[in-house]
Amino acid sequence: MTEAATTIVGSYLSPYVRKVLVCLELKRVAYRIDPIVPFYGGDEFAGISPLRRVPVLIDDAVTVSDSSVICEYLDERYPEPRLFPQEPAQRARARWLEEFADTRMGEVIIWRLFNQLVIRRFVWGEKPDEAILAKARDEEFPAILDYLEREAPAAGFLFGNVAVADIALAAFFRNAAFVKYAIDSTKWPQTAAYVGRVLDLESFRRLRPFEELLLRTPITKHRAALIEAGAPVSEETVGTEVPRRAP
Numbered sequence: 001m002t003e004a005a006t007t008i009v010g011s012y013l014s015p016y017v018r019k020v021l022v023c024l025e026l027k028r029v030a031y032r033i034d035p036i037v038p039f040y041g042g043d044e045f046a047g048i049s050p051l052r053r054v055p056v057l058i059d060d061a062v063t064v065s066d067s068s069v070i071c072e073y074l075d076e077r078y079p080e081p082r083l084f085p086q087e088p089a090q091r092a093r094a095r096w097l098e099e100f101a102d103t104r105m106g107e108v109i110i111w112r113l114f115n116q117l118v119i120r121r122f123v124w125g126e127k128p129d130e131a132i133l134a135k136a137r138d139e140e141f142p143a144i145l146d147y148l149e150r151e152a153p154a155a156g157f158l159f160g161n162v163a164v165a166d167i168a169l170a171a172f173f174r175n176a177a178f179v180k181y182a183i184d185s186t187k188w189p190q191t192a193a194y195v196g197r198v199l200d201l202e203s204f205r206r207l208r209p210f211e212e213l214l215l216r217t218p219i220t221k222h223r224a225a226l227i228e229a230g231a232p233v234s235e236e237t238v239g240t241e242v243p244r245r246a247p
């Protein structure tokens with residue numbers, strides 16, 4: 001591992017943060033994490049992340065947000081192992097599948113399921129909207145799985161070695177699992193096996209204890225609980241104790 005000159009701002013519970021952390025783990029780049037839930041970011045957070053979203057990467061050369069921008073930067077700065085295919089057509093397909101994960105799976109798994117069941121309850125103290133939940137569960141999530149069933153490889157990963165596209169897709173299924181949505185392996189066998197293989201990578205497994213700890217810890221205690229559990233928490237934080245809504 002290199003010396004920890006890289007800080008990631010964002011919670012272990014975010015799939016976008018998870019994608020970046022798995023890339024750092026695979027590349028064996030040491031990092032610190034400022035594990036804020038984005039709604040709890042203070043003024044300084046808005047300064048480094050104008051959309052008030054996580055993740056943000058801060059290192060000796062750049063401060064930049066957006067998981068796709070960060071992963072591409074990491075692949076250029078730390079080329080081993082390569083996390084994007086080199087052949088142009090495969091690279092385009094890899095970018096598309098990453099985009100599908102970040103946009104469509106983000107809408108359904110984060111902004112419908114996880115938002116309704118976790119964020120509304122624990123951040124804003126609101127009840128879930130049952131109609132939104134039912135549509136996500138009965139129509140939108142199955143449509144995502146139907147698409148992935150056509151794309152998922154029968155063995156191994158999408159492009160031979162593991163790539164950012166595999167990581168981005170699989171990262172969302174951790175959040176689905178947090179709200180008790182699993183892939184039905186009788187309906188989507190190829191996707192269930194493929195996602196299982198990706199999530200079984202050591203780089204994903206290493207993050208799990210911290211994710212599970214946060215799921216049972218009140219948000220304002222996340223930082224202290226992670227320090228006690230031995231997570232690589234940064235000395236400084238851009239977080240506050242009071243949530244505020246994004247622009």
Ligand SMILES: N[C@@H](CCC(=O)N[C@@H](CS)C(=O)NCC(=O)O)C(=O)O
Nearest residue numbers: 014016038053054055066067068246
């Ligand atoms: N395109 C961004 C999306 C990041 C994102 O939406 N992160 C969520 C956390 S899972 C967030 O910060 N949400 C706060 C908000 O939108 O107010 C990326 O890939 O990093």
